[in-house]
Amino acid sequence: MSNNKFKKITCDTCKALCCRLEVRLIDDSDDQVPEEFTEKSEDLYTRMKQADNGWCLALNPATMLCTIYEKRPYLCREYQAGDYDCVNEREKFNL
Ligand code: SF4
Ligand code: SF4
Structure with missing residues (x-):
């Protein structure tokens, strides 16, 4: 079992994975x-x-922030930290 599962998931230290x-x-x-x-x-x-x-393409690679935040897609608006794909992507990057 990966120790990553016990780390706190926070967007603050994540590169918008x-x-x-x-x-x-x-x-x-x-x-x-x-x-x-x-x-x-x-x-x-x-x-x-x-x-x-x-x-x-809408992500600013310098700031790692969304450049169309107010107009971002529905799925981005609904996305929650800790969702299955979030955890998966973070494990790929060893976060
Ligand atoms: S992958 Fe997860 S932790 Fe990283 S920015 Fe997205 S929601 Fe936040
Ligand atoms: S929040 Fe959505 S639209 Fe904005 S950069 Fe991320 S994936 Fe792209």
């Missing part, structure tokens, strides 16, 4: 997401584009 996950646009409110940050997948759903570094 959840912003490396695929983010699909699924809600009507996602119409507000600026189009230049989105693309169609091969399966024709709309998702956030990823930069060459693997993070979402």
Whole structure:
């Protein structure tokens, strides 16, 4: 069992690892997401584009903050620290 499971999960010391996950646009409110940050997948759903570094294109790599925070997708607004993918990504980066 990994000791990481017993570490406190906090975004304060995390490099926005959840912003490396695929983010699909699924809600009507996602119409507000600026189009230049989105693309169609091969399966024709709309998702956030990823930069060459693997993070979402809307993330500022200098500050590691979302540049479209007020207009970020529904899934980003609903995302909770400690979710399955959050823990998974943090373990990949040994956090
Ligand atoms: S939600 Fe999880 S992966 Fe995202 S910044 Fe916070 S701790 Fe990191
Ligand atoms: S839209 Fe913002 S919060 Fe959502 S993945 Fe991209 S940078 Fe992260």
